[in-house]
Amino acid sequence: MTTDAKPTQTSRSRLDPEAMPRRDFLGLTAWWSAAATLLFGFLGAMRLPKAAVLPSPSKKFRITLPASLAPGQPYLPAGRSVALYKEESQVYAISLVCTHLGCIVKATDSGFDCPCHGSKFAKDGSVLKGPAPKALPWREVKHLSGDNFFVDEGKSVPAGTTAGV
Amino acid sequence: MSDVAEKRSAREESAVGRSLENLKAAPRRFTETVFRSGRPHSDRTRSTFVFGNVFLHLHPVRTHRWSLRWSATWGLGIAAISCFFVLLVTGVLLMFYYKPYPDVAYLSIKDIHFVVPTGRFMRNIHRWSGNIMVVIVLLHMARVFYTAAYRSPREFNWVIGMGLLMATLGLSFTGYLLPWDQLAYWAITIGANIAQSPRELTDALGITEWFDVGGLQKLILLGAEEVGEEALIRFYLFHVMILPLILVILVTVHFWRIRKDGGLARPIDADNRLGPSSGDVYPVFTEAAQKTYSLAAVVKGKTPIVGHGPEQTIPSMPHLLIGEAAVFMLTIALSVILAIFLDAPLKELANPAVPENPAKAPWYFLGLQELVSHSAFMGGIGIPLIVLIGLGLIPYLDRETEGSGLWFGGLGGRSLVIRSAIFGLAAVVAVEAFVIRFGWIRQWWPNTPQMIITFINSGTLLTFLYATYSVWCLRKYNSTRAGALALFTCFVCGFVVLTVVGTYFRGPNWDFYWSPSQWPGH
The missing domain is CATH 1.20.810.10 (Cytochrome Bc1 Complex; Chain C)
Structure with a gap:
């Protein structure tokens, strides 16, 4: 508890302060060390909730495209949020996760429609309407053999990147 | 002293006898230890009852009649x-x-x-x-x-x-x-x-x-x-x-x-x-505070009750x-x-493969979802943050004293609140109607950079309108309280209207419908 006793000397300037008594200095040091220790302890403990290894299943998969897949018609692998297209001998994949708030967009004749907030995307994934801030990203596709392809949903490639058969 | 009485007193003095007596008295004593001040019959025992009880002692011993209306x-x-x-x-x-x-x-x-x-x-x-x-x-x-x-x-x-x-x-x-x-x-x-x-x-x-x-x-x-x-x-x-x-x-x-x-x-x-x-109200402290809490001698500033005259308080x-x-x-x-x-x-x-259509948040977030349907960041984080900071600042900006404790107290008062409500409703309805009817920047110029849409959308426009109106009221009445009354009322109106629109008038693809019966089947 502090008292309201008036300091005896008042003529010192701000740049030349009164020397701090040793006991006060040690006391303050102790308090600040305790505070710093607790702070760093807390920050260290907060590392725990930030997952180092994400539990998501693998985003890479293999797929066999049906031979009858028409150009411009989407092929939707079950359990994946990506649409595959085959144009002549080129295959590409476009993500179906809306860039606005993560809803799954629906592939339509004109492109993609998001059911949540009305974003519309063109066939190449670029934004036509609505709140989506970015185009739907294209995903990496590699040709394996015949109609077999390798898709990596976790890896974006520049729009227009295709894999030749 | 007779023989019988002697025997009885001897028994009472024996340890076993005392224990039996105590056992008989145990229920009464147990109650006494739980409610240490006795049964709350008088004002005095009721007071001790309230402040002697850990759950009740958050209550004041006496309450002002004003607060009990x-x-x-x-x-x-x-x-x-x-x-x-x-x-x-x-x-x-x-x-x-x-x-x-x-x-x-x-x-x-x-x-x-x-x-x-x-x-x-x-x-x-x-x-x-x-x-x-x-x-x-x-x-x-x-x-x-x-x-x-x-x-x-x-x-x-x-x-x-x-x-x-x-x-x-x-x-x-x-x-x-x-x-x-x-x-x-x-x-x-x-x-x-x-x-x-x-x-x-x-x-x-x-x-x-x-x-x-x-x-x-x-x-x-x-x-x-x-x-x-x-x-x-x-x-x-x-x-x-x-x-x-x-x-x-x-x-x-x-x-x-x-x-x-x-x-x-x-x-x-x-x-x-x-x-x-009324009859059950009588002075607690005399006009000249003769008695004060011992703690009050140490603590700086005025304590709540000391020095006040007879107050219209009644026992809590x-x-x-x-x-x-x-x-x-x-x-x-x-x-x-x-x-x-x-x-x-x-x-x-x-x-996880098929979203609900429409996918709606809990109702109290649907006003935000309405804003989010223009810009995720501004609607979901930017504007809520501005509102929270604004709300937190209110008591530090409004240091006036007029009208404290009264409904719509302060300069402007009830009529200002009514006018602000009308302005707030008109602004939000107008902005919403415009956006629903004519769309927004992206529909007109699809290649507009995202930054422009993030900062210029119906949410920020509405916030700007409300803030401007509030500053206008503040200057007109020359009172921070008047500005706060205007702004708070506007935001209440905005919140209500946006929530209603998000709840009742938004259907599949977040399109506007007058009623859910018009929703297309899907």
């Missing part, structure tokens, strides 16, 4: 804490059967609904109390604002109250995921992506790679990239442990400060306004306690009646 508070604070008690009891009961694991969670909710004795009733009460609590907390905040009760010395308690509002919304939002149905899954997916939406800004600036607040927030919230088992256990933990603890701590401080601030805010001339006191027990009990019973009755007639919804099992 219904119109002073409408009992909203007590109603909010009543809801919390109901939620605590029903929530603990639901925990007996609920299993926080994907798919299993859904089945356990079905069990609770169809198999568990009273399970459906308890879940309904929990659901309704949660919704009622959100409404009441918002109304309570409006009451405190409109009676200017946030002013000195209650500034910080207003800030604590904002913390309580956020804890309430957080509890409600985390509870929304737990049933693991389609409604829950997609509402939380949207919520988690709103947490990630600072990316909209960092992407536009091209700094996401180094500074990804949005990604970090989503990662902490979900513990994964998508809503899954990790997210469910986290939301469960927040819902049943972390947030209730925070809420209890904040509520304790909130109540304690009400006591320390001298009870509820009331006008300085409350005694005159109330008129002559029973007057305040009766009022509280009445509000408590009414609140429970309301949620029980609603729970009898309206079941809490449960849709199909969550399906």
Whole structure:
């Protein structure tokens, strides 16, 4: 508890302060060390909730495209949020996760429609309407053999990147 | 002395005899040790009863008549804490059967609904109390604002109250995921992506790679990239442990400060306004304060009661306690009646491949979702942050004294509130109608950079209109309170209209429909 006793000397300037008594200095040091220790302890403990290894299943998969897949018609692998297209001998994949708030967009004749907030995307994934801030990203596709392809949903490639058969 | 009496006194003096006597007296003595001040029959024993009881001593011993009028508070604070008690009891009961694991969670909710004795009733009460609590907390905040009760010395308690509002919304939002149905899954997916939406800004600036607040927030919230088992256990933990603890701590401080601030805010001339006191009111302290609390000698500043003249206070027990009990019973009755007639919804099992269409957040976030449908960052984070900072600043900007403790007190008063309400409603309806009819920048010029849309959209436009109107009122009345009255009223109107539009007039693809019967089948 502090008292309201008036300091005896008042003529010192701000740049030349009164020397701090040793006991006060040690006391303050102790308090600040305790505070710093607790702070760093807390920050260290907060590392725990930030997952180092994400539990998501693998985003890479293999797929066999049906031979009858028409150009411009989407092929939707079950359990994946990506649409595959085959144009002549080129295959590409476009993500179906809306860039606005993560809803799954629906592939339509004109492109993609998001059911949540009305974003519309063109066939190449670029934004036509609505709140989506970015185009739907294209995903990496590699040709394996015949109609077999390798898709990596976790890896974006520049729009227009295709894999030749 | 006769022989018999001698024997008896000898027996009484023996240890066994004394023990028997004590055993007989045990029930009476037990009661005495529990209620140490004796039965609360007189004002004096009632006072000791209140401050000698750990649960009651948060109450003042005597309460001012002003605070006991219904119109002073409408009992909203007590109603909010009543809801919390109901939620605590029903929530603990639901925990007996609920299993926080994907798919299993859904089945356990079905069990609770169809198999568990009273399970459906308890879940309904929990659901309704949660919704009622959100409404009441918002109304309570409006009451405190409109009676200017946030002013000195209650500034910080207003800030604590904002913390309580956020804890309430957080509890409600985390509870929304737990049933693991389609409604829950997609509402939380949207919520988690709103947490990630600072990316909209960092992407536009091209700094996401180094500074990804949005990604970090989503990662902490979900513990994964998508809503899954990790997210469910986290939301469960927040819902049943972390947030209730925070809420209890904040509520304790909130109540304690009400006591320390001298009870509820009331006008300085409350005694005159109330008129002559009734028979059960008599002076507590004399005009010249002869007696003071010993602590008051040490503490700086004035303590609440010392030095005040005869006040129109009446004993808290029973007057305040009766009022509280009445509000408590009414609140429970309301949620029980609603729970009898309206079941809490449960849709199909969550399906991460097919979003609900429309996917709607809990109703109190639908106003935000309406804003989010223009810009995720501004609607979900930017504008709410501006509103929160604005609310927190109110008691520190408005240092006026006129009208404290009175409804619509302060310069401008009721007529200003009515005019602000008209302006607020007109502005929000006009902006919404324009956007619904004509679209927005992206429809007109699809190649507009995202930054422009983030900063110029219906949400920011509305915020700008309200802020301008508020500054205009502030200058016109030359009073901060007038500006605050205008701004707060406008935001209430905006919140209500946006929530109504989001709830009733938005259908599949978030398109506007006059009624759900016009929704296209899908």
